[in-house]
Amino acid sequence: xxxxxxxxxxxxxxxxxxxxxxxxxxxxxxxxxxxxxxxxxxxxxxxxxxxxxxxxxxxxxxxxxxxxxxxxxxxxxxxxxxxxxxxxxxxxxxxxxxxxxxxxxxxxxxxxxxxxxxxxxxxxxxxxxxxxxxxxxxxxxxxxxxxxxxxxxxxxxxxxxxxxxxxxxxxxxxxxxxxxxxxxxxxxxxxxxxxxxxxxxxxxxxxxxxxxxxxxxxxxxxxxxxxxxxxxxxxxxxxxxxxxxxxxxxxxxxxxxxxxxxxxxxxxxxxxxxxxxxxxxxxxxxxxxxxxxxxxxxxxxxxxxxxxxxxxxxxxxxxxxxxxxxxxxxxxxxxxxxxxxxxxxxxxxxxxxxxxxxxxxxxxxxxxxxxxxxxxxxxxxxxxxxxxxxxxxxxxxxxxxxxxxxxxxxxxxxxxxxxxxxxxxxxxxxxxxxxxxxxxxxxxxxxxxxxxxxxxxxxxxxxxxxxxxxxxxxxxxxxxxxxxxxxxxxxxxxxxxxxxxxxxxxxxxxxxxxxxxxxxxxxxxxxxxxxxxxxxxxxxxxxxxxxxxxxxxxxxxxxx
Numbered sequence: 001x002x003x004x005x006x007x008x009x010x011x012x013x014x015x016x017x018x019x020x021x022x023x024x025x026x027x028x029x030x031x032x033x034x035x036x037x038x039x040x041x042x043x044x045x046x047x048x049x050x051x052x053x054x055x056x057x058x059x060x061x062x063x064x065x066x067x068x069x070x071x072x073x074x075x076x077x078x079x080x081x082x083x084x085x086x087x088x089x090x091x092x093x094x095x096x097x098x099x100x101x102x103x104x105x106x107x108x109x110x111x112x113x114x115x116x117x118x119x120x121x122x123x124x125x126x127x128x129x130x131x132x133x134x135x136x137x138x139x140x141x142x143x144x145x146x147x148x149x150x151x152x153x154x155x156x157x158x159x160x161x162x163x164x165x166x167x168x169x170x171x172x173x174x175x176x177x178x179x180x181x182x183x184x185x186x187x188x189x190x191x192x193x194x195x196x197x198x199x200x201x202x203x204x205x206x207x208x209x210x211x212x213x214x215x216x217x218x219x220x221x222x223x224x225x226x227x228x229x230x231x232x233x234x235x236x237x238x239x240x241x242x243x244x245x246x247x248x249x250x251x252x253x254x255x256x257x258x259x260x261x262x263x264x265x266x267x268x269x270x271x272x273x274x275x276x277x278x279x280x281x282x283x284x285x286x287x288x289x290x291x292x293x294x295x296x297x298x299x300x301x302x303x304x305x306x307x308x309x310x311x312x313x314x315x316x317x318x319x320x321x322x323x324x325x326x327x328x329x330x331x332x333x334x335x336x337x338x339x340x341x342x343x344x345x346x347x348x349x350x351x352x353x354x355x356x357x358x359x360x361x362x363x364x365x366x367x368x369x370x371x372x373x374x375x376x377x378x379x380x381x382x383x384x385x386x387x388x389x390x391x392x393x394x395x396x397x398x399x400x401x402x403x404x405x406x407x408x409x410x411x412x413x414x415x416x417x418x419x420x421x422x423x424x425x426x427x428x429x430x431x432x433x434x435x436x437x438x439x440x441x442x443x444x445x446x447x448x449x450x451x452x453x454x455x456x457x458x459x460x461x462x463x464x465x466x467x468x469x470x471x472x473x474x475x476x477x478x479x480x481x482x483x484x485x486x487x488x489x490x491x492x493x494x495x496x497x498x499x500x501x502x503x504x505x506x507x508x509x510x511x512x513x514x515x516x517x518x519x520x521x522x523x524x525x526x527x528x529x530x531x532x533x534x535x536x537x538x539x540x541x542x543x544x545x546x547x548x549x550x551x552x553x554x555x556x557x558x559x560x
Contacts, residue, residue: 109162173197306343375400381494382401384398386410399435
């Protein structure tokens with residue numbers, strides 16, 4: 001089928017749907033909802049069999065849905081209507097929620113229901129629920145609809161009732177330190193995560209808060225900063241405290257940053273409350289990195305916010321990897337986080353720096369230090385377990401491991417092109433050709449579209465796909481690694497790995513790959529072409545393009 005997407009952004013849900021449909025042989029073109037006239041033009045140019053709107057902030061024009069079958073994904077169950085569906089579900093502490101595929105009509109979210117799925121609500125950030133439960137349900141709904149169309153057996157039902165829920169006003173999100181307990185603060189931050197953030201007053205100023213974690217031990221006057229840890233701040237509530245990892249001041253042109261960087265002038269008398277990643281703790285608290293050992297295998301969890309890795313986070317992760325390599329383990333498994341494995345350099349902290357070019361240089365070198373530490377682990381098995389999506393340098397961080405496995409449903413963007421044509425580092429010129437060869441490697445790097453974990457495995461980019469959900473994936477991965485390291489095949493594998501690596505590096509030192517890549521990156525950061533700096537500025541400030549990029553829009557390419 002020829003399928004057209006309408007998207008406000010080509011976000012995680014849109015990318016997952018794109019991969020699922022392309023893997024099944026459908027042709028998919030994307031049009032961003034820049035202007036109604038362009039949406040109409042896109043449909044007329046492409047003449048699609050089906051239009052799907054995974055993520056819209058603009059109404060589908062009447063000229064489109066009256067002439068082309070148009071299905072809307074709504075992140076709520078049948079009967080729920082309005083622009084803040086998931087926000088309201090979290091604020092109201094719904095126990096079950098859903099996602100609905102419905103037909104576009106004149107009235108918002110009122111069309112016939114083609115498919116829906118429901119799921120249990122867990123206490124989590126809106127963005128995490130969206131990337132997991134909502135996305136999985138939406139994929140099932142879309143595939144059900146496509147199958148119905150292919151078989152010519154369409155069954156749909158009119159919505160018998162509907163409850164309109166307006167946009168969540170700012171006061172519903174606002175944190176009142178004198179009245180809100182820990183559960184209330186967590187709920188408001190969860191419901192506002194990603195966008196727009198939960199408003200709160202600190203030090204007489206307005207801030208927007210993101211990414212909250214409960215704290216069960218520290219106590220203090222509500223609204224007071226009690227401690228800092230790994231650039232997060234702990235703030236007292238009426239009955240406890242919460243950790244906030246990211247925030248931005250509520251003013252024009254501010255950007256989301258680690259909390260300590262935003263509040264730095266006010267934190268001179270606030271104590272550090274460090275926890276080592278391998279240290280046991282009692283009760284609930286915030287941990288940026290967690291190191292665990294089980295049956296001779298070390299596991300590193302690093303659920304960095306949005307998968308972005310700042311210079312300082314790379315340095316902290318490097319410290320843990322070095323610690324693990326000194327432990328009596330046979331394998332080291334990098335697990336990233338459940339929402340993202342890694343997306344490489346942290347563009348927000350780079351943008352905030354006095355010299356973004358200098359900070360870019362520091363950040364990529366810190367990433368390379370992490371990658372080199374993994375590549376030179378010659379006496380243990382190294383494994384990357386991609387529970388969540390990965391992009392740019394995060395993919396190539398994974399490829400420094402001996403084995404790479406991804407959860408079914410993970411989406412990869414194994415290229416750097418979409419941020420100003422970056423050349424990239426993380427030793428990709430060594431690891432990528434080793435896996436797929438130079439010709440296929442170049443094709444992967446030039447492709448600016450996402451690929452599914454299954455497609456990555458078919459290409460040889462990763463070693464395989466495990467488990468549908470997070471617990472199934474982790475269980476299967478642990479069994480696979482544990483069984484191997486205690487098998488007769490383990491020691492011959494390690495000996496062969498050491499021999500091959502040392503032979504490779506005797507012909508071309510590992511440092512040469514890094515130097516060559518960084519020379520190209522230096523041109524990206526300091527050269528006359530400012531594409532990287534412009535792309536980073538637009539990305540960090542969420543500035544939408546004035547037209548759909550041609551690499552997304554097949555219909556635009558066909559019309560030129």
